[in-house]
Amino acid sequence: MTTSRELFEDDLDLPDPSAQQRYARLIGLDPIKARLAKEAELILQPHLLQEWSLRTHKTVLPAVDRLAHRPPLIIFAGDVGTGKTTLAETFADAVARRHRIDVRVKRLSLRARGTGAVGEMTRLIGTAFDIVLDEARTAGSTRPTILIIDEADALAQSREASQMHHEDRAGVNALIRGISQVATEVSGVLVIMCTNRIGALDPAIRRRAAAEFDFSRPNDTQRAAIITDLFEGVPLSSSDLRQLVELTGPGDGGYGHTYSDLVDRVLSATCLAAYPSDPITAELIAEQIRICPPTPPFTAQP
Ligand SMILES: Nc1ncnc2c1ncn2[C@@H]1O[C@H](COP(=O)(O)OP(=O)(O)OP(=O)(O)O)[C@@H](O)[C@H]1O
Ligand SMILES: [Mg+2]
Incomplete structure (x- = not known):
């Protein structure tokens, strides 16, 4: 049963x-x-x-x-x-x-x-x-x-x-x-x-x-919102934020980072890279974004 x-x-x-x-x-x-x-x-x-x-x-x-x-x-x-x-x-x-x-x-x-x-x-x-x-x-x-x-x-x-x-x-x-x-x-x-x-x-x-x-994947405004939310407490200037939004946007592949790429990957990679002795900075986040590329869209045939 x-x-x-x-x-x-x-x-x-x-x-x-x-x-x-x-x-x-x-x-x-x-x-x-x-x-x-x-x-x-x-x-x-x-x-x-x-x-x-x-x-x-x-x-x-x-x-x-x-x-x-x-x-x-x-x-x-x-x-x-x-x-x-x-x-x-x-x-x-x-x-x-x-x-x-x-x-x-x-x-x-x-x-x-x-x-x-x-x-x-x-x-x-x-x-x-x-x-x-x-x-x-x-x-x-x-x-x-x-x-x-x-x-x-x-x-x-x-x-x-x-x-x-x-x-x-x-x-x-x-x-x-x-x-x-x-x-x-x-x-x-x-x-x-x-x-x-x-x-x-x-x-x-x-x-x-x-x-x-x-x-759908986050647009520029939504990526700005989620990056601000994830890194609350980290000093990010508006030009830092613009750069991070750009870096996570659609690149040559035609697709940008998903919410979960940012929440589950970029955030943890950045924290681990900074820990145990360095603070999180805009440069460090940018570096980790480059290391964690966006997940490709699901294209497998049924
Ligand atoms: N719109 C969003 N805003 C903030 N965080 C998000 C958003 N969408 C997803 N996340 C985060 O990304 C992770 C994955 O989300 P979730 O599993 O709900 O996505 P999904 O659409 O079901 O993905 P899949 O298609 O792969 O099953 C979770 O940690 C979630 O909190
Ligand atoms: Mg799901």
């Missing part, structure tokens, strides 16, 4: 101070954050839409009913290291705080893909959705659930891909069935799929999404 522990990473229960901090540190995503908060709020707390309709129209408009029956699926698509996973894991912290509710984040493990044995992926995905549906029935709308399917292209590859294994096709069907069940049988569940390869996602899945958000 497959257990919850085998199919999911550890649950994240929100609100949580570390999620709040990770969310707050995401730069350049304000328009996505604002739209997502609204979408998520209405999917996770559908009664809010009814209350609004009653307040403003004195009746529950048919539009509200239609909206309530949209598949509760949102897709995060875009370049590597641009905050998709972090945002998916943390955005509901703000929703939880605003409405004084608990939200559970469940993360489907890549293990749910199985080993390729006939029928295995279908069974694993089916079981994963059964667990989410069961939990949602018990919790009701008092504790909504976010189900994250990260690297979704691994599970939801286009059924049109000619080389696709029969087993994968069955997995996509199981996924579509799961999402439809979530839409019709329970409320307060939102599925988020993240992918680097939106083109590889099955069109039947994309069509069902209530919204699709695009994530």
